[in-house]
Amino acid sequence: MTQTSSASSSPESACLQQTLRPQVQAFSAYVPGLSIAEIMERHGLAQVIKLASNENPLGASPVVMRRVRESAGSAFRYPQAGTPRLRKAIAAKLGVTPEMIVPGNGSDEIIDLLIRVRARPESEHFLAFSPCFSIYTLQSALQGVAARQVPLNPDFSFPFEQLASLATPQTALAFVTNPDNPSGHAVPAQAICQFVESLPHSCIVVVDEAYVDFALPVETYSMLPHLQKYPNVVVLRTFSKCYGLAGLRLGYGVMHPWLADALMRVRLPFSVNLLAEEAGLAALEDDVFYAETVRVVAEGREQLTAGLTALGCNVQPSLANFLLFRLPAGCALTARQVFEALLARGVIIRPLESYNLPDALRVSVGTAEENAVFLDALEAVLGNRS
Numbered sequence: 001m002t003q004t005s006s007a008s009s010s011p012e013s014a015c016l017q018q019t020l021r022p023q024v025q026a027f028s029a030y031v032p033g034l035s036i037a038e039i040m041e042r043h044g045l046a047q048v049i050k051l052a053s054n055e056n057p058l059g060a061s062p063v064v065m066r067r068v069r070e071s072a073g074s075a076f077r078y079p080q081a082g083t084p085r086l087r088k089a090i091a092a093k094l095g096v097t098p099e100m101i102v103p104g105n106g107s108d109e110i111i112d113l114l115i116r117v118r119a120r121p122e123s124e125h126f127l128a129f130s131p132c133f134s135i136y137t138l139q140s141a142l143q144g145v146a147a148r149q150v151p152l153n154p155d156f157s158f159p160f161e162q163l164a165s166l167a168t169p170q171t172a173l174a175f176v177t178n179p180d181n182p183s184g185h186a187v188p189a190q191a192i193c194q195f196v197e198s199l200p201h202s203c204i205v206v207v208d209e210a211y212v213d214f215a216l217p218v219e220t221y222s223m224l225p226h227l228q229k230y231p232n233v234v235v236l237r238t239f240s241k242c243y244g245l246a247g248l249r250l251g252y253g254v255m256h257p258w259l260a261d262a263l264m265r266v267r268l269p270f271s272v273n274l275l276a277e278e279a280g281l282a283a284l285e286d287d288v289f290y291a292e293t294v295r296v297v298a299e300g301r302e303q304l305t306a307g308l309t310a311l312g313c314n315v316q317p318s319l320a321n322f323l324l325f326r327l328p329a330g331c332a333l334t335a336r337q338v339f340e341a342l343l344a345r346g347v348i349i350r351p352l353e354s355y356n357l358p359d360a361l362r363v364s365v366g367t368a369e370e371n372a373v374f375l376d377a378l379e380a381v382l383g384n385r386s
């Protein structure tokens with residue numbers, strides 16, 4: 001669906017719109033999870049819980065909140081160009097050099113930069129499974145870079161060989177999300193190493209590890225320990241999930257200096273704002289909050305899996321901070337109807353039509369209390385209880 005603004009209603013605006021790049025005219029904007037304020041207003045509710053965007057169930061770390069407050073007085077200053085303190089701190093945490101770190105306004109920015117830095121519009125393409133995180137396809141389409149996709153297996157596992165068989169010298173990038181969104185499926189890094197080796201060296205393999213903190217042990221699933229060996233591999237990480245900073249927008253890529261240098265040169269100078277940088281530095285120091293998040297998510301995942309299974313739902317095994325599930329066999333309601341009925345009860349989850357999975361739903365792991373409210377509401381919606 002093409003997004004148009006109200007300005008397009010006059011004939012003159014419609015005419016001017018035709019002058020925009022064709023990729024912009026055809027562009028469909030990213031569909032985010034609904035906001036709490038939107039649902040409160042729409043349904044006249046005083047309380048709403050949001051389990052739709054895989055945010056941190058514990059909120060933001062108190063250490064981070066204090067640092068943001070302390071730094072607020074510096075908001076009139078530009079941040080230091082290139083965020084060198086943050087690059088250094090992330091590098092120290094991961095055991096790599098600062099030259100390998102590219103911080104961004106969310107990992108979304110790094111995805112966009114990688115496409116723009118590497119892929120030649122109109123002649124090169126990227127590889128990804130289908131469905132995949134929509135920012136890969138959206139930002140590529142905007143750049144005029146075509147997608148070559150292979151459907152995931154029915155159990156959401158990755159058909160790597162099939163994907164690799166689509167590669168040509170014009171394959172600029174390949175995206176792998178591990179653990180995957182929206183299924184939560186994850187593979188050990190060894191499987192990704194084999195995939196990398198089956199592709200031309202000129203192809204940059206982007207391994208999006210937004211959720212890897214929840215896949216234990218992380219060293220088994222992360223490509224970081226293998227990065228030295230592969231100069232064409234990029235690992236993406238974010239502060240939005242395990243560090244609870246989704247609203248401040250902070251993510252980063254880890255890559256070999258030949259590529260990091262290119263991204264650092266072309267990025268907008270201050271895309272990581274001053275408060276996000278301070279928050280990131282503080283978050284890296286707060287090991288207690290990080291560990292507590294991992295624990296709460298692991299327990300919540302079990303609570304939700306058990307509760308959904310007891311309601312007759314089919315739950316996909318997940319190593320992320322969310323679960324994909326399907327409604328009980330013979331359920332009279334569609335996934336969309338269940339989603340709407342939950343909204344009316346003040347619970348926001350995620351329908352998956354935009355991932356081409358109209359019969360599936362995704363719920364983020366919340367606190368034990370939020371998970372219980374969701375399960376209760378779902379039980380009522382499914383008619384097991386009034």
Ligand SMILES: Cc1ncc(COP(=O)(O)O)c(C=O)c1O
Pocket residue numbers: 053054105106107108109133177181208210237238239240246249250251
């Ligand atoms: C797979 C995946 N990659 C990247 C992101 C974006 O993260 P960020 O908030 O750092 O832009 C998300 C966000 O939901 C995601 O699911």
